[in-house]
Amino acid sequence: MVESGFSSPRHDAFPAGLRVLVVDDDPTWLKILEKMLKKCSYEVTTCGLARDALSLLRERKDGYDIVISDVNMPDMDGFKLLEHVGLEMDLPVIMMSVDGETSRVMKGVQHGACDYLLKPIRMKELRNIWQHVFRKKIHEVRDIESLEGNEGLQMTRSGSDLVDDGHLLSGEDMNSARKRKDAENKHDDRDLSDPSSTKKARVVWTVDLHQKFVKAVNQIGFDKVGPKKILDLMNVPWLTRENVASHLQNVDLNHEGDKKGITSAPVAEPKGALSIDIPDPHKAQSSQISFDHSLGSVDSGLKFALFNSTNQTRYSWSEIPEIQFKQECEPLQLENGFSQLPLPGSQHQVQTEYLQPAASISSGPSITEKEVSSRPLYDEYRSNHVKHLSPTEAVDLFPVPSRNQTLNNQVFNPISATTSSMKNQGISLNDLEFAQRNLNGGVGVPIASLSEDLQFCWLQGECYAMNIGLQDFECIEYNDPAPIAEIPFLLYDAPRFDHEHLFDPTEYAAIDQGLFA
DNA sequence: TTTGTAATAT
DNA sequence: CATATTACAA
Numbered sequence: 001m002v003e004s005g006f007s008s009p010r011h012d013a014f015p016a017g018l019r020v021l022v023v024d025d026d027p028t029w030l031k032i033l034e035k036m037l038k039k040c041s042y043e044v045t046t047c048g049l050a051r052d053a054l055s056l057l058r059e060r061k062d063g064y065d066i067v068i069s070d071v072n073m074p075d076m077d078g079f080k081l082l083e084h085v086g087l088e089m090d091l092p093v094i095m096m097s098v099d100g101e102t103s104r105v106m107k108g109v110q111h112g113a114c115d116y117l118l119k120p121i122r123m124k125e126l127r128n129i130w131q132h133v134f135r136k137k138i139h140e141v142r143d144i145e146s147l148e149g150n151e152g153l154q155m156t157r158s159g160s161d162l163v164d165d166g167h168l169l170s171g172e173d174m175n176s177a178r179k180r181k182d183a184e185n186k187h188d189d190r191d192l193s194d195p196s197s198t199k200k201a202r203v204v205w206t207v208d209l210h211q212k213f214v215k216a217v218n219q220i221g222f223d224k225v226g227p228k229k230i231l232d233l234m235n236v237p238w239l240t241r242e243n244v245a246s247h248l249q250n251v252d253l254n255h256e257g258d259k260k261g262i263t264s265a266p267v268a269e270p271k272g273a274l275s276i277d278i279p280d281p282h283k284a285q286s287s288q289i290s291f292d293h294s295l296g297s298v299d300s301g302l303k304f305a306l307f308n309s310t311n312q313t314r315y316s317w318s319e320i321p322e323i324q325f326k327q328e329c330e331p332l333q334l335e336n337g338f339s340q341l342p343l344p345g346s347q348h349q350v351q352t353e354y355l356q357p358a359a360s361i362s363s364g365p366s367i368t369e370k371e372v373s374s375r376p377l378y379d380e381y382r383s384n385h386v387k388h389l390s391p392t393e394a395v396d397l398f399p400v401p402s403r404n405q406t407l408n409n410q411v412f413n414p415i416s417a418t419t420s421s422m423k424n425q426g427i428s429l430n431d432l433e434f435a436q437r438n439l440n441g442g443v444g445v446p447i448a449s450l451s452e453d454l455q456f457c458w459l460q461g462e463c464y465a466m467n468i469g470l471q472d473f474e475c476i477e478y479n480d481p482a483p484i485a486e487i488p489f490l491l492y493d494a495p496r497f498d499h500e501h502l503f504d505p506t507e508y509a510a511i512d513q514g515l516f517a
Numbered sequence: 518t519t520t521g522t523a524a525t526a527t
Numbered sequence: 528c529a530t531a532t533t534a535c536a537a
Contacts, residue, residue: 202530226521245521246530 015130016041050076
């Protein structure tokens with residue numbers, strides 16, 4: 001099934017022989033692209049009509065490895081084609097167009113485009129496209145394995161941002177229209193739809209979620225709080241009682257653990273933490289800001305302060321550079337090119353823990369702790385948001401809206417979330433969510449071609465779950481214009497390696513030689 | 518049976 | 528760590 005061996009006899013040159021189908025109504029572009037692609041040693045097929053492209057693809061479902069299609073074409077909308085391809089042959093599709101209108105780009109990504117190129121397209125972009133194919137295969141393997149009944153992997157990560165040159169808006173290989181992989185693990189009610197998140201997700205208590213939680217708690221009354229009640233009030237469909245229970249437990253624990261040593265009297269009472277412990281007014285004052293509007297009593301305010309000061313810290317923007325993931329990676333043996341990708345049969349195991357995107361987020365986790373003088377902005381941001389108000393501030397700018405579901409940010413598996421939302425009230429932010437997810441995860445890592453990049457790509461491929469909730473973006477984008485300038489900085493100041501120097505046969509050789517062994 | 522919680526696991 | 532899972536009692 002996954003077999004789509006390269007017709008090219010040259011098995012040694014890695015990306016060579018990739019069978020690319022180019023679709024564009026503009027013959028000029030077609031020619032240009034063909035030329036460029038051939039220069040990359042790809043096997044090119046051009047096509048001026050989307051319809052033709054489709055039939056070509058249908059004729060030989062395994063005749064191509066990847067499709068590059070223009071967005072606007074007379075006979076068939078590029079997206080339409082994209083959809084079909086995703087649905088029928090599940091090939092990676094790269095969209096392209098002259099304008100970079102975000103809505104359009106998003107649409108492309110939403111519809112399953114694995115990448116979106118802006119014309120004029122440059123060689124370096126084309127040189128990298130093979131990675132999409134590559135990644136895709138990895139996914140497939142993973143999916144299959146997951147179906148074989150192993151446990152889930154946890155995905156958590158913050159996002160990165162657009163690529164510097166703004167030319168390559170790399171997305172994920174998420175075909176919204178992807179073919180359903182039948183089998184399913186009996187449990188796990190959610191996400192019966194997203195192949196990429198086939199595994200059970202771990203709830204990530206985003207600010208938004210936590211807000212709901214807090215809100216619920218306050219609505220109920222600290223004395224009567226109970227997982228069930230909270231859960232109900234939160235009105236987050238996919239959340240389970242356990243989730244809430246767990247969170248509840250931690251919430252108060254954390255509180256006590258607060259180094260500031262808040263009046264945690266030796267209370268024997270279990271629920272003490274939640275109800276007692278009234279922190280000094282000052283504290284409450286400063287950290288409560290964002291929440292008072294949502295509740296009544298002063299008590300509540302104080303309570304919130306508790307939650308805020310201790311817990312939300314981690315959600316601060318300052319966290320964003322802390323990209324971390326932990327997950328399993330399929331070992332890959334590239335010795336013989338794509339045809340050798342580990343297929344559903346193989347079962348080597350490679351554990352990649354906390355693999356920080358090498359070149360890129362190199363400053364990652366540690367930066368939070370250290371003083372990085374060369375990053376005044378960062379420091380400033382950090383001191384402001386972390387030390388004092390923590391992310392709360394961000395939240396402040398974004399008052400809890402009255403609408404509920406709308407902001408469900410469990411970016412984790414948008415589909416499920418969405419599904420449930422709809423079930424509940426027919427509202428859905430699917431698009432935004434989805435798009436954002438893609439932007440977060442997919443973008444940022446140019447599909448370069450170094451070993452490092454590769455790793456990154458895989459991870460990326462795996463990590464659909466971004467911690468950065470929608471709200472984060474909203475905060476920044478819609479509420480506080482100022483910090484905007486800093487975002488790219490905070491988010492992405494990493495991968496600015498230059499892709500240009502990467503393409504030399506040697507590189508591939510390097511890859512070949514057990515980079516992954 | 519359902520719910521809340523403590524303990525324990527990942 | 529933060530969150531999940533388990534076990535058990537109310």
